[in-house]
Amino acid sequence: MIVIVDERELVTEGYNSLFDREGIACTGFAPTEFGEWVNSAADTDLKSVRAFLIGDCREGTISPRQIRDRTGAPVIALSEQHSLENTLRLFEEDVAFTEIGAMRIFMDGRDPEIDGQPLPLPRRERRILEFLASNRGRRVTKTQVFNAIYGIFDEEVEENVVESHISKLRKKLRERLGSDPIDSKRFLGYRLVC
Secondary structure, three states, rough: OOOEEOOOOOHHHHHHHHHHHHHEEEEEEEEEHHHHHHOOOOOOHHHHHOOEEEEEOOOOOOOOHHOOOOOOEEEEEOOOOOOOOHHHHHHHHHHHHHOOEEEEEEOOOOOOOOOOOEEOOHHHHHHHHHHHHHOOOOOOOOHHHHHHHHHHOOOOOOHHHHHHHEEEEEEEHHHHHHHEEEEEEEEEEEEEEE
C-alpha cells in the first residue's frame, strides 16, 4: 500500500485513483489526519505500507522523524513538476527484483519469471507474490497480505478473498516449479520458501 499526504484533497484523490487503476493499494491523508494516524496505527498496518508520498503540507505538520520512528518504508517528497510515471520510476529504482530459487520476482508490476520464462499472473496474485518476496524469510498474516493488496481502509472486499488468490497463485507456481514455494500455517500466515 502507498500512503499519500497532501493538503489538497484533489491531489490525494487523483493519486489514489491513478494508483488504483494500476492495481496498487493506496490511501490519502490530509497532514493533520496523517500525524494522528501514523502515531496510532498498528505495527501490522505500517508494515503493509510500501512508501509514503509527501506533497504540499504546511511547514511543521509532517515530520520525517515521526515516520522513521515507526517504519522503514521509503518517504518520497513530491513536486508539482513530477508525474505519476516519474513517481513510479522512483519505486523501480528501489529494488528491481528478488530472486528466490528459480523465481525472479519483479517489484515494478512486471510478471515474475521462472527459469527465465515469464509467468503471467493476474494483478492481485502478482501483488501477493511481490509482497511475500519483499517479506522473504518472515511469515506474514492474511491480514497483512490483505492490507498490502487492498489497503487498510477497503471495506468493500472481505479479507477471506486473500485465501482464494493465494490458492490460485500456489497452483500456478506448483505447475511451473514442481513444488509449492508458499508455506502456510493456520493462524500464523504465509511465507515464501525455496
